[in-house]
Amino acid sequence: MKDMKLVVLFMLLAAVTGSLFATDSRMTALGSPFGFIRDSSDLSSFPGAINLYNRQLVGELYSSSASSDWTIGANLPIMNFIWGIYLNTDTGVDVDSYINTAVPNYYSSGDLDISKKVQFYFGLMDHFGAGFAMAMDSKKSDMADNPNKFVNESATYVEFSGGMSTDALDAGAKISIAGASVKNDINENTEKYSEMSLQGSGRYYLIDNEDFAVMGVGDLAFNSIKEDSKVVGASAITGTTKDSHMMLDVGVGANYKMGEKNTVIFGVRPLRFASLSYKESQSNLNGEDATTYSYTYVPEYNLAVESQIKPWLVGRLGASQNYVFYSKNYDPTGDYDSVSGNQEDLDSYYTSSFIMNMGLGFKFGKFCVDTVLSKSLLHNGPYFIGGAPSGLATQVSIKYTN
Numbered sequence: 001m002k003d004m005k006l007v008v009l010f011m012l013l014a015a016v017t018g019s020l021f022a023t024d025s026r027m028t029a030l031g032s033p034f035g036f037i038r039d040s041s042d043l044s045s046f047p048g049a050i051n052l053y054n055r056q057l058v059g060e061l062y063s064s065s066a067s068s069d070w071t072i073g074a075n076l077p078i079m080n081f082i083w084g085i086y087l088n089t090d091t092g093v094d095v096d097s098y099i100n101t102a103v104p105n106y107y108s109s110g111d112l113d114i115s116k117k118v119q120f121y122f123g124l125m126d127h128f129g130a131g132f133a134m135a136m137d138s139k140k141s142d143m144a145d146n147p148n149k150f151v152n153e154s155a156t157y158v159e160f161s162g163g164m165s166t167d168a169l170d171a172g173a174k175i176s177i178a179g180a181s182v183k184n185d186i187n188e189n190t191e192k193y194s195e196m197s198l199q200g201s202g203r204y205y206l207i208d209n210e211d212f213a214v215m216g217v218g219d220l221a222f223n224s225i226k227e228d229s230k231v232v233g234a235s236a237i238t239g240t241t242k243d244s245h246m247m248l249d250v251g252v253g254a255n256y257k258m259g260e261k262n263t264v265i266f267g268v269r270p271l272r273f274a275s276l277s278y279k280e281s282q283s284n285l286n287g288e289d290a291t292t293y294s295y296t297y298v299p300e301y302n303l304a305v306e307s308q309i310k311p312w313l314v315g316r317l318g319a320s321q322n323y324v325f326y327s328k329n330y331d332p333t334g335d336y337d338s339v340s341g342n343q344e345d346l347d348s349y350y351t352s353s354f355i356m357n358m359g360l361g362f363k364f365g366k367f368c369v370d371t372v373l374s375k376s377l378l379h380n381g382p383y384f385i386g387g388a389p390s391g392l393a394t395q396v397s398i399k400y401t402n
Contacts, residue, residue, distance in 0.1 A: 023040065023058055023060065023397030024060050025060070025359060025396060026039065027041050029316040029373075030318035030357075031320045032318075032355075033302040035201075035217035035219075035251065035253065036251070036253030036267035037255055040053045040056070042170065043121065045163075045172050045174075047123075047172055048127055048128050048129035048170070048171075049165045050075055050082050050084050050122075051127060055401060057075075057400040058397065058399045059072045060395075061397070061398070062395055068116075071087060073087065081122060082121075082123030083120075083121070084121030084122070085120055085121075086119040086120075088116045088118075089119050089133075090115065091114055091157050091159075091176075091178070095113065095137075095155050098227050099180060099191050099193060106151045106182075106186070111153050112153055112154070114136065114137055114157045114180075115135075117133040118135070119131065119133040127166050128162075129163055129164075129165070130161065131159070132161075133157075134156075134158050135156070137154070138153060138155070139152075139153040139154075140152050140153070149185040149186045153181070155178075156179055157177070158176065159174065159175070159177075167205070168204060168208065169203070169204050171201070171202045173199065173200045174199045175196070175198050176195075176197045177196050178193075178195040179193060179195065180193045187232060188232050189232060191229045192228045193225070197223045198222045199219070199220070199221040199222075200219070201217075202217070212255070212256055214252070215252070216250075216251070217251045217252070218249065218250045218251070220248050221246070222244075222246055223245035224242075225242070226240070226241070227240070227242075228240050237284050238282070239281065239283070241279070241281075243276065243277065243279075245275070245276050245277075246275050247274040247275075248271075250269065250270070251267055251270070251272075251300075252267070253265070253267030253268070254266050261309075262306070263306045265303070265318070266301075267303075268299055268300070268301050268302075269300040270299045271297070271299070272296070272300055273296050273297070274294070274295045275293065276294075277292050288332070288334070290333065291331070292328070293326075295325070296324065297322045297323065297324050298324075298325065300320065301321050302318070302320045303318065305318070312362060312364070313363075314360065315361075316357075316359040316360070317356075317359075318356070319354065320355050321353070324350070324353070326350070329345075330346075330347075358372075359372045359373055366400055367400055369396065370397040371393035371397075372393055372396075
């Protein structure tokens with residue numbers, strides 16, 4: 001279960017970090033310089049940006065093998081307001097990470113799924129925007145050998161956001177609440193999960209002209225998760241797990257125009273800090289099972305170039321590199337000290353990671369198709385040259401702008 005907490009932490013980091021052809025594929029091909037360049041993907045952090053992208057339809061094909069990974073969205077002006085709707089976008093919530101199938105509650109992996117949401121946006125007064133999102137799932141099933149006994153499962157996710165975007169300033173805030181519960185009529189074992197997340201994001205342009213732009217960016221996010229389980233009967237046990245997450249980053253970036261057709265994008269975050277605290281307690285044990293993880297990125301860099309090769313073709317190349325101090329402190333107390341020989345443990349190291357992507361954008365009238373090129377294609381060539389069916393792209397976006 002602890003390993004799943006790390007997955008949640010990385011989701012949190014990804015969540016607080018979302019003109020030529022503006023799509024998610026564009027940002028991925030540029031090495032994900034979120035915040036360091038204006039893009040329609042800003043809408044997730046800055047709802048007021050919907051006023052800048054008020055007549056468009058975008059489809060994101062994140063995987064060629066599963067349509068469940070695809071999303072589609074549209075922004076349209078109606079009655080002096082801007083209305084947006086996006087289908088099948090990520091919530092970052094995996095119920096299976098929190099509902100323990102080992103407890104005899106008759107929950108099966110995949111019964112509840114709120115990983116995808118329906119997202120609505122509303123823009124007004126040219127600068128302001130608000131958002132609302134939701135996802136829900138439920139299941140009620142009778143037991144084959146107990147037709148009058150049922151398993152009741154349910155999960156919900158709601159999200160509220162708001163913000164303002166002007167020529168020089170973008171600001172946004174978001175709150176999301178998720179929960180799930182499992183209960184059955186046979187042994188009355190129960191499990192409950194609840195989560196609340198808060199996020200604030202900002203960007204301010206210190207300089208912004210046709211040739212050069214300099215901006216400061218910042219994000220702050222908090223996340224709190226609680227899991228409760230109850231086993232009744234002769235071996236009655238109640239358990240509680242609490243997680244708390246925090247992420248802070250600040251950065252500065254620049255966009256430099258090299259002629260009319262080329263833009264160099266640079267960004268540096270001199271500080272990005274993330275932490276996760278995990279504590280578990282059980283009624284049959286004294287003390288707590290406590291673990292703390294921390295990540296300090298000092299620093300993180302983004303470098304990219306976007307070039308208008310032809311009126312119908314754009315080329316992109318981008319990369320990011322970070323340097324990370326990682327530490328883990330495992331500190332059980334009470335009876336947890338003797339369970340399975342658990343003892344206090346401290347682990348830390350310093351490491352670096354590097355990501356680089358390339359992409360092409362094609363324009364056909366009012367349609368734009370953006371791609372993130374497959375790395376194996378670049379090494380092996382197309383199938384008739386390399387003999388490997390790698391495909392042209394690992395991610396594709398389609399955009400219609402009127």
